[in-house]
Amino acid sequence: MIKLDHAISAPVVHREHHRDADDDRPRLECGVCGVWGGEKDEGSSIVALGLHALQHRGQEACGIASVNVDRFHTERHMGHVGEAFGGSDLPKRMPGHAAVGHTRYSTAGGSFLRNIQPMFADLDTGGIAIAHNGNLTNFLFLRNQLVAEGSIFQSTSDSEVILHLIARSRKARIVDRFIDALARIEGGYALVAQTPKKMIGARDPLGIRPLVLGKLGTAHVLASETCALDQIGATFLRDVEHGEVVVIDEDGLTSLKPFPARAARPCLFEYVYFSRPDSVVNGRSVYGVRKRMGHGLAQEHPIQADVVVPVPDSGVPAALGYAHESGIPYEMGIIRSHYLGRTFIQPSQGARQLGVRMKHSPNRSVLEGKRVVLIDDSIVRGTTSVKLVRAVRAAGASEVHLRSASPPILWPDFYGIDMPERDQLIAANKTMEEMRAFLEVDSLGFLSVEGLYRAMGETGRDASAPQFTDHYFTGDYPTRLLDREIEEGGRELTNRQLSLLVSA
Template sequence: MLAELRGLNEECGVFGIWGHEDAAQISYYGLHALQHRGQEGAGIVTKEGKKLHVVKDEGLVNEVFSGDAIKNLKGNAAIGQVRYTTENGRGIENVQPLVFRSTTGSLSIALNGNIVNAVELREHLERQGSIFQTASDTEVLAHLVKRTTSGTLTQRDRVKKALALLKGAFAFVMLTEDSLMVAQDPNTIRPLSIGKMGDAWVVASETCAFDIIGAECIRSVEPGELVIINDKGMHSERFAEASDRAMCSMEYVYFARPDSNIDGINIHSARKRCGKQLAREVKIEADVVTGVPDSSISAAIGFSEESGIPYELGLIKNRYVGRTFIQPSQELREKGVKMKLSPVQQVVQGKRVVMVDDSIVRGTTSKRIVRMLKEAGAKEVHVVIASPPLVSPCYYGVDISTDSELIATNRTVEEVRDLIEADSLTFLSADGMLKAIGRSPEMKNCGQCLACFTGNYPTEIYSDTAMPHEKEIVR
């Protein structure tokens, strides 16, 4: 459902372009298409010759780049980011892309994801004399690149060696004085795609950004791959061996826009199939099916088609209220519920309602929506969830960092149902979700990260090994 009201937050979205005279303007459109991935900050860095120009600030894309801001960003290459921030990440200094200038050349970096060994790396670098200016994981990579110094290493080699030290989920875009570099973690946990727009190359967290600028999607960035784009074209290298692919399942369930494709799988179609599968797994006698706008609508349509229960707009979203998942505090998120949603009394009054939702995190907003539907006259409210219960924290850039925040942890489905005051509650099975997305649950490597549903993480979470010796960082 409105995960944004409950505190399920994705970290950000990134965009990059090389070889277009209107690089800044196109980046603006690309970031606008990715606005759903973060609304607290936005930035664009362009390359004009050897100069890097930057405009960034807190706020929405159209707020940050109002007036003459775009005109100040000259050059034929750019990277950008839209950002969601937690309490520790507030402040304009943490808005990306970050820009680093030195005698060996300038570098700008933007990240989607989370580096799980960032604290250990930061502490190690500080012991070696590094001074950090931000709370961002992104700055760790810049310091690693700088400290991997050697007269025989190119900047590309230093970047590869630095990336190899990182653990977690990361999709980087980097702009240097002579190239655009793109890196994907060895498990491909966060989406990142490469496209072509005439003679220009583009990269983005989601393919919906390509659609808005008229670019053609070429392929996804591969696990452990470093892509270098410059005036000579595109070149691919590896900074790490590919591990089992583990794309975040919540991209399909909630985060990504319905018109995006990830690994060649359309998000709307996957969510619709999840709704159909859910209808096969549960039999409910009801009069009407409704979905909580927007991410649950596709699943609600699928549930309706498979069950034969009519689909109606039982809940209306106020289009003039920003996505309130942007508010970092739970109190502010909760205040947004009634501003954000309104039940349609004529649709639900006297009816047995199936309310289709994408997921439940804390459950407080689920409870409020169930109450709203009943106050509008619904006879019964049956909540069906188009994903399995969230029982484990995510350490890969999604803002659920402790299991105490999750209503389903250490509770039965019936206990959760009682807490949200629904007449019934059903979750989609993990195998059903994988099949609906288009994965094979029988395979050991199903291609999806299921950590928040199972507690089985595709990477190390807390490093239990010694920090790399300085000689492994500084060559």
């Protein structure tokens, strides 16, 4: 138990999210990629290619740290991977056979250059760079404790806490220090760390966030998804297991299981929305799961209609499954623009209201006079959905029936997904009929939780020991939420109260 000598005030660092008021998508967490071994000075180029395949996991910022003998070269940039690391001079700028990279959307810490990863530090054992996908649920508690004990932070990212914990460990070996730090953190995470002599990968004890291992010639590769391995021509070896630490050095790969075994509970939203459809996550094809979600949706919520239309791009596989199961023709009734950057200026409210038409344009030739089944992957606040429905009606649709390929989202996330608080989630605050009226549709249907589990290849959800992390649908959080408990406990907690929380 941690010894506390005085009352601890509520956290002074807050999680910051910078999203447009009209932005209604659950934001992706981050993507990580690392390489060890292989040809001289190719590490940064390989990682850049891997990050390009993981761009969908974070489009706000990116960074790479390469190591050449014992010297690190780091670059961190706002914007996309191609803009920052697309030049042919990258091997000269960032030499070395080993590198680690990160593509980011902020879930903790806000949108600042100082928060871009990989995070780097010089320790008494040498330099170390860390890339982190996920979110620590005891980040604010640990950070405030470290600050009170004299640590100086350069960012407001939860990833920097891990560096401080490594630095403060009294273990002799860097791997043991790394494991010491893991023993203190809670939440969902996939970590890739580089030192001059090793690459270390780790996945949280429940396997909430994904991490895969591959081989490229003589080099080992770690990445968030298999699509990154495909991009660089690497061979998929296996998933890093939940609670596993892998250490890769000149002697090869060592697997460590430093913590008590627990049943895995990977995140269902990786299949619903986050992962690329060509990825295989925890042995399941994302594309296959999404098509089965559409099949289940058609079985649970059939309708007489003329055409099935996906909300591109994430709704496409489910719409294909719905069309196949229902026998209703599939058509591209909405065309998505892939060329609208984040920085496009919409100076007036009227212009912002037209933004959905810039991203998604209705195809009148498909929609006019038709009874339309509109398939989306999920519905969060509903603000984007209602604009799409209006656009489809304006293009001449006679009826619009909205179907969500995931269950109603009822609870926020704390493991790396930027979702609104519960009072902003449409399904948590309206009845089905109220949602239908708000969304201005003729009918509305959501895939059930059981239907989603069946799409995952399960017979159903085991309520006593759920097979997946599904709290956003069920309220069943797989870990304690220490920061949240402290925040909800009031501005100040006594030693006794906080001790009970920490030791729970």
